[in-house]
Amino acid sequence: MNTALASEAKELADACDRAIQRLGGENLVVRAQSGAEVHTEIDRMMGSLDLWELRPREAELDCELAAATCRVAGRYALPYPIAERLSGAPAQGIDALAVVSKHAARVNLCVPGLRWYVSDGAESVAQVTNVSAPLGSKLGALASDVEHGPWRPGNDLAPLALVLPTWVLLGMLERAFALTRRHLLDRHQFGRSLASFQALQFRMADTAAQLQAFTELAHYAVWSVATEQPGQLGDALACRLAAIETADTVFRTSHQMHGAMGFCDETPVSWLSRYSQPIRRLPWGFSETEARLLRSMETVPFAGLFTGTDNVESNLGQ
Amino acid sequence: VFLEGVFVTEDDVLGTVDGGWAIIRAALAFERVGIARYARCDRLLNLAPVALKDRWDELPSALRQRWARALVHTRQARLLAYRVIELQEAAAVDPADSAAYRIVATQVDQEVADVLMEMIEHAAVGASAPTELFVRAVDDHWRYAQASTVASGSIEMQRLLLARSLLGKQ
Numbered sequence: 001m002n003t004a005l006a007s008e009a010k011e012l013a014d015a016c017d018r019a020i021q022r023l024g025g026e027n028l029v030v031r032a033q034s035g036a037e038v039h040t041e042i043d044r045m046m047g048s049l050d051l052w053e054l055r056p057r058e059a060e061l062d063c064e065l066a067a068a069t070c071r072v073a074g075r076y077a078l079p080y081p082i083a084e085r086l087s088g089a090p091a092q093g094i095d096a097l098a099v100v101s102k103h104a105a106r107v108n109l110c111v112p113g114l115r116w117y118v119s120d121g122a123e124s125v126a127q128v129t130n131v132s133a134p135l136g137s138k139l140g141a142l143a144s145d146v147e148h149g150p151w152r153p154g155n156d157l158a159p160l161a162l163v164l165p166t167w168v169l170l171g172m173l174e175r176a177f178a179l180t181r182r183h184l185l186d187r188h189q190f191g192r193s194l195a196s197f198q199a200l201q202f203r204m205a206d207t208a209a210q211l212q213a214f215t216e217l218a219h220y221a222v223w224s225v226a227t228e229q230p231g232q233l234g235d236a237l238a239c240r241l242a243a244i245e246t247a248d249t250v251f252r253t254s255h256q257m258h259g260a261m262g263f264c265d266e267t268p269v270s271w272l273s274r275y276s277q278p279i280r281r282l283p284w285g286f287s288e289t290e291a292r293l294l295r296s297m298e299t300v301p302f303a304g305l306f307t308g309t310d311n312v313e314s315n316l317g318q
Numbered sequence: 319v320f321l322e323g324v325f326v327t328e329d330d331v332l333g334t335v336d337g338g339w340a341i342i343r344a345a346l347a348f349e350r351v352g353i354a355r356y357a358r359c360d361r362l363l364n365l366a367p368v369a370l371k372d373r374w375d376e377l378p379s380a381l382r383q384r385w386a387r388a389l390v391h392t393r394q395a396r397l398l399a400y401r402v403i404e405l406q407e408a409a410a411v412d413p414a415d416s417a418a419y420r421i422v423a424t425q426v427d428q429e430v431a432d433v434l435m436e437m438i439e440h441a442a443v444g445a446s447a448p449t450e451l452f453v454r455a456v457d458d459h460w461r462y463a464q465a466s467t468v469a470s471g472s473i474e475m476q477r478l479l480l481a482r483s484l485l486g487k488q
Contacts, residue, residue, distance in 0.1 A: 004404075181484060181485065184485060185485060185486075193488065195485040195486070195488055196488035201477070201478070201481035201484075201485060201488070202474075202477045202481065204481055204484055204485065205417070205418075205421065205476070205477040205478075205480040205481045205484065206421065206477065208418060208480060208484055209417075209418040209421040209422050209480065210422070212398065212401075212418045212422075213391075213394035213395070213397070213398055213418075213422050214394070216394060216397035216398055216400075216401055217390070217393065217394050217397060219397075220393070220397055238389075238390045238393065241387065241390055242390055242394065287383075290383045290386060290387060291379070291383060293383075293386045293387075293390070294379075294382055294383050294385075294386040297386055297389065298367075301364075302386075302389050302393075304360045304363075304364065304389070304392070304393060304396075305357055305360045305361070305396070306357075306360050306361040306364045306365075307364060310368055311368070312365055312368055312369045312451055312452050313451065315361065315365060316365070316451040316452060316454075316455050
């Protein structure tokens, strides 16, 4: 098991980062929130990078490239359904796939012009038949309620559609953490830099450790899905669980360290924090994700050093 | 033990005088990563449903969900250990990498111990019968885990190391 991303992933990520910056970087989400249809220019830019030629469901390398691209998009809270598109299955007529709750199908960044499908996060998918106008709410400005046709079997489509959004979130968290670190070094209070206060140093250390642990797990999940491990659904749910948990920590730390400034839209942290909400809340929050993970683990053992352990005496006896 | 005023010949000086911190940093990065605390956590968590048999399904679902979460955290600690070892092999390891691993791994140790102690219920305060292997193993793990954030470099020292790498010397 080698979970490090291929070198091509870094090259593509760098190219993608430059292209997003040329389009305006974090200004794109500002424009999208005020109603501008930025998705067409983002679509064109991504097409010029050959992103729509990627087949993450068919090639292991493409899966890594997809993850790396989602991570870059997260840095800018890019108002485009990059994870959902790269989770699609073009061979089956699915341009974009989002996991939704069966009780209420709500899709983040549900841009027009694509053959959208939704997944129940398990074994079924359904075609989207109608998309409502974006909610325009504080925490889900660009999310839409959708109607869909009947559920049909969509075996193994869910894991990738669960993992790629966590990579968008990873990009958001890394950016928020980097901005917070910079703020601690730049900002002075009581005649000292914020970074010199041990209480804040310790909090940053704990946050960094958790972020690193999530990063490793996100790599593991990509490997598991790309190589179609038997426990890939559980691995994807585990990744989502850690993503939500880590996002809570990183944004709590970022807001606390930024103080009042972090709640103002003059700081990128405010945008990242707000636009991370739909990814963290949809299709399900922490507890439902954890309940599904438990069910998954009780069905297919969670891979570890001692999976398949079935005899206490032979394991613990002398 | 503190020794003061000891004469040291030039041959006995490691590196340059007043350059000790760099050597300590390099040494710390290679220290103690080898204790695979997560391995014992992994084994005991996997044994729990087997050892508890029918009782497993009667446990509060909140407790079983904590067990699931603990398995995820255990996997995270293991992956961080692999990362540190990979960096060590490439001679690119920083003490901050080992520190992050230790902050995560030592706390996973305690989290797993607490989950398992709740799972063995009343036996948590009565693990003495030699035949009850699982209960005794959990009890042993819990007592050992109490010191995990203290022993071989307290968690506060690890936080200092990691913070210094993140924010520089303040």
